Amino acid sequence: xxxxxxxxxxxxxxxxxxxxxxxxxxxxxxxxxxxxxxxxxxxxxxxxxxxxxxxxxxxxxxxxxxxxxxxxxxxxxxxxxxxxxxxxxxxxxxxxxxxxxxxxxxxxxxxxxxxxxxxxxxxxxxxxxxxxxxxxxxxxxxxxxxxxxxxxxxxxxxxxxxxxxxxxxxxxxxxxxxxxxxxxxxxxxxxxxxxxxxxxxxxxxxxxxxxxxxxxxxxxxxxxxxxxxxxxxxxxxxxxxxxxxxxxxxxxxxxxxxxxxxxxxxxxxxxxxxxxxxxxxxxxxxxxxxxxxxxxxxxxxxxxxxxxxxxxxxxxxx
Numbered sequence: 033x034x035x036x037x038x039x040x041x042x043x044x045x046x047x048x049x050x051x052x053x054x055x056x057x058x059x060x061x062x063x064x065x066x067x068x069x070x071x072x073x074x075x076x077x078x079x080x081x082x083x084x085x086x087x088x089x090x091x092x093x094x095x096x097x098x099x100x101x102x103x104x105x106x107x108x109x110x111x112x113x114x115x116x117x118x119x120x121x122x123x124x125x126x127x128x129x130x131x132x133x134x135x136x137x138x139x140x141x142x143x144x145x146x147x148x149x150x151x152x153x154x155x156x157x158x159x160x161x162x163x164x165x166x167x168x169x170x171x172x173x174x175x176x177x178x179x180x181x182x183x184x185x186x187x188x189x190x191x192x193x194x195x196x197x198x199x200x201x202x203x204x205x206x207x208x209x210x211x212x213x214x215x216x217x218x219x220x221x222x223x224x225x226x227x228x229x230x231x232x233x234x235x236x237x238x239x240x241x242x243x244x245x246x247x248x249x250x251x252x253x254x255x256x257x258x259x260x261x262x263x264x265x266x267x268x269x270x271x272x273x274x275x276x277x278x279x280x281x282x283x284x285x286x287x288x289x290x291x292x293x294x295x296x297x298x299x300x301x302x303x304x305x306x307x308x309x310x311x312x313x314x315x316x317x318x319x320x321x322x323x324x325x326x327x328x329x330x331x332x333x334x335x336x337x338x339x340x341x342x343x344x345x346x347x348x349x350x
Contacts, residue, residue, distance in 0.1 A: 127144060168184065250319065
C-alpha cells in the first residue's frame with residue numbers, strides 16, 4: 033500500500049478494453065509510464081454466436097470488472113480515460129442495455145468502436161514492437177469474436193493501406209465450428225473460411241509490388257502464449273514474451289503438438305490454463321491460417337496494442 037499512497041495523488045490516465053473474452057485495464061501516469069494493469073476473464077461472448085445476445089451471467093461478470101476498474105481509477109486519481117468495446121458489443125442485440133447497466137453500476141461510459149478504429153489503435157500500439165527495416169507491416173489481432181488484419185507502412189506515423197475485420201475469433205469460432213476439442217473437419221472448415229474472408233484484403237495488398245517486404249506482428253494472448261511455450265519459459269509471462277520473434281517453423285511444430293491435446297491437458301498447461309483451454313484449439317487454427325496466408329517466415333508476438341495507443345493519445349492531450 034505504500035506505493036499506492038505515493039502515487040495516488042498524481043494525475044493518471046486509463047485505458048479499458050472490453051473484448052469477447054477479457055476485460056482489461058491499463059493505468060498510466062501523465063508521462064505514459066504504466067503504473068497498474070489488470071485483466072479479468074469475463075467471457076462476455078459466451079453463447080453469443082448461438083443466441084445473438086449477451087447472457088445475464090456474462091453481463092454480470094463484465095459489469096463487475098468495470099466496478100472494480102472504477103475503484104482502481106479512483107485510487108490512482110485517473111482524470112481521463114477511454115473505455116472501448118469491440119466485436120462482441122458490435123454483434124450483440126442487447127449491447128445498449130449492457131452499456132447502460134455498466135454506466136449505472138460503475139460510472140464508466142463504454143464506447144463501441146468500429147472495425148477500422150480497432151485496427152488503427154491496434155496498429156499504433158503494435159508499432160512499438162515493429163522492427164526497423166521492413167517497408168511494411170502486417171498486424172493482426174486475434175480476439176474472441178473477430179480478428180483484425182491490417183497492412184500498413186512501417187513509418188513513424190504508420191498509414192493503413194488495407195484492413196479487414198474477419199468476423200471470427202477464438203470464442204465464436206469455437207462455438208460455430210464445434211472445436212472445444214480438435215476435430216479435423218471442423219478445423220479445415222475454419223481455416224478455409226479464414227482464407228475466404230481474407231481474399232479481397234489480399235487482392236488489395238498485392239497491388240503493392242513490394243508487399244512481401246513486410247514484418248508480421250501478432251497481438252493478443254495467443255501469440256504471446258505460443259511464444260512463451262517455444263521459448264520454454266517457466267510459465268506464461270506475457271511481459272517476457274512481448275516483442276519476441278518466433279519462426280513459423282517452430283509455430284507449426286508447436287501447434288501440431290497442441291491441437292490433439294485433450295481439454296484437460298490444455299487446462300493443465302502453464303501456457304494455456306483453464307480459462308483459455310476451451311477456446312485454444314480455434315485460436316491456434318485461426319492464428320496459423322493467417323500467418324500462412326500472409327506467407328510469413330517469422331512472427332513478432334506483441335502484448336502492446338490498443339490500450340497502449342489509447343494511453344499515448346490521452347497523455348498527449350494532458
